[in-house]
Amino acid sequence: MTLVSSTTPRVPKGAQPAFFEQPALEAMHGMFVVLLEEICVLRDRLDSYEKLGAAGIVVTPDALDAYTPDEATEKLREKRRQETIRRALRPVVQLQRAAINDAQSRYHSAATKLAEQEI
Secondary structure (H helix, E strand, O other), X not given: OOOOOOXXXXXXXXXXXXXXXXXXXXXXXXXXXXXXXXXXXXXXXXXXXXXXXXXXXXXXXXXXXXXXXXXXXXHHHHHHHHHHHHHHHHHHHHHHXXXXXXXXXXXXXXXXXXXXXXX
């Protein structure tokens, strides 16, 4: 039994994850992530241009589209992507860690007060 036909558009449903309380900040984060994706794609594309040029191949749109990086190149690209993402999102991760630490501290404080109460 097929639950989704091949003609049914695949549209995400339900609430999207939110990282920030303010809608404007959440929108900026979304735009930032899209731009970060584009930067990674452009860097990979530039790398393809460089590889084709170094091989003495005339870089045309067809040559670029036909280029398939070898495994070593793909590993280097993936490492570069991960490092770029890590550096770019460092401030967001720091905010999230601070919020988690604050929540844990408040929980611990409330649990301690509750445990110290006489029954």
